Amino acid sequence: MSPLDPELLDVPEAAAIRDWATERGILILAHSYQDGFLQEAAHFVGDSLELARKAAETRPETICFCGVHFMAETASILCPEAEVFVPDLEAGCSLADSCRAEDLARYQAHLERKLGRRPVTVAYVNCSAAVKALSDVICTSGNARAVIDSIPEDEPILFVPDRHLGGWLNETTGRRMVLWNGACEVHELFSVETLRELQAAHPGAITVSHPECPKPVRDASDYVLGTAGMLKLARETSGRTFLVGTEGNMLYRLRKEAPQNEYVAAPGASCACNLCPHMQRNTPEKLWECLNRRAPRIEVDPEHARGARRALERMLAIV
Template identity: 45%
Template sequence: MGLKEKIIQLKKDKNAVILAHYYQTADIQDVADYVGDSLGLSQKAAETEADIIVFAGVHFMAETAKILNPTKTVVLPDLKAGCSLADSCPPEAFSAFIKKHPNHVVITYVNCSAEIKALSDIVCTSSNALKIVESVPKDVPIIFAPDKNLGKYIMKKTGRDLLLWDGSCIVHEAFSIDKLIELHKKYPDHKIIAHPESEEHILNTATYIGSTSGMINYVKKYPQEKFIVATEAGILHKMQQEVPQTELIPAPAHEDNTCACSECGFMKVNTMQKLYDCLLNESPQIEVAEEIRKKALLPIERMLELSK
């Protein structure tokens, strides 16, 4: 019996569900019960009947699942699966930032720690960020954290003046505009699509800007087109499954890495073997202190309610 078959059997035996992000490796995506973006994964975590949630993603995602399911066992294949964006917003510094700017509604992007969510009024994802920001009355000032690039994109789209925290994702800031222009010269009939965590000069080249699920839906809508995709390269697996005849090229990164594209090292620390081991041993488990969990639950629930 291969590793995939062992995982599937173990999942049945333990009444477990495997939730995987689009940026996971192809083999992990293929064994998952659900593959999605942060919003979809949060929604699935909120409604699951499973006893064990195996989160094939990064730490903040598994934390969100635990916040929504305090009585369930939530495991992450590797605790080293962190997030550069979440790390860019330390709780003590952010708490001090909020105190300096009272009377602001605090909206945080889901890519942050449970402690940051607990300091927030409402959480958003890249799928619903515009909707969440527009739900706040225009005369109410807003702090937006931790992603400054997503914040700038929201400001441009909504005309709202947001007070931004200076955080970013190293993967989405790794795209090289020079290499992208060169690639587009080579493939002028390919449309560029990009994630709003990318820098503004990358977004200015894009025909479509959206979340990971939004980008997949866009290529499904225009399967006759060809695309250069500016987000973490792991999305290409699911995207290509949805549009097998469509030509997809990953946007180039500054670094000359093996795939010449942008990959998240944190997402890729999870492996099939680690996935099997964590399900077998029900470890490492994700725990969130109850006081933090209760505070963090409110802004997540507000997001889920607004996303219906």
């Protein structure tokens, strides 16, 4: 990536950036795992589903997406007429990288031979456009149960790429989906031992963990929720302490939108910050430069975009 333009290093305040973008018809979207400055600069902050919906409803001409690559691809697929820019093109995702399209195609063919029929492939949104195009329907952590429940019970299902989310769905829906062996490098590191220590230090606290966390962490939690579900629970609760098992920047959003509670980050096994290194690639300086240069731009292979749009629209029709 080219070095930052020295003339653009003097970054305005977050609200001024948002106003600047509004005047130029640029919609800034930010995932809840982005740092506080980027969340403040955005017109909308949300999880993958909320941002995908916002992009599809708003149909802006230009989107600057503060998140990781697959999220910006999704916005581009659902808004094909929009130009989509990202602060850092190399902001990827370990979970998306764990499932390559060519490996998935081979495994689907293997399962079809073994089962005598092709399984329905459900893909968690954290995957590439090429993987989405090979899938029948997409889901997010917030709507995954509804998506699984919409598939007839006698249909075999292959769930990709997160084995922890897939395991939780098998437990809660009673299905026996075949699971891809992928994981998020941030949620994988939450440990039940450190969570138990934190719970002992905060008696009476409510523990919420993301379904991408390993089963022992989920089992030790009061609630297993996607980020939108966490936010809803926090807004509906008052005067409590929450122990939060998800990416560290989610606490910024919780504190801002439900300040009547206290929030404590559940520590990972080897790192207390729980920050996603891929999300952290996006900085205020890169955002400002991206807005000014209208680059780097997200390009999606048209064939992948067509297949991925079909699978995404099936999800949007369910929830």
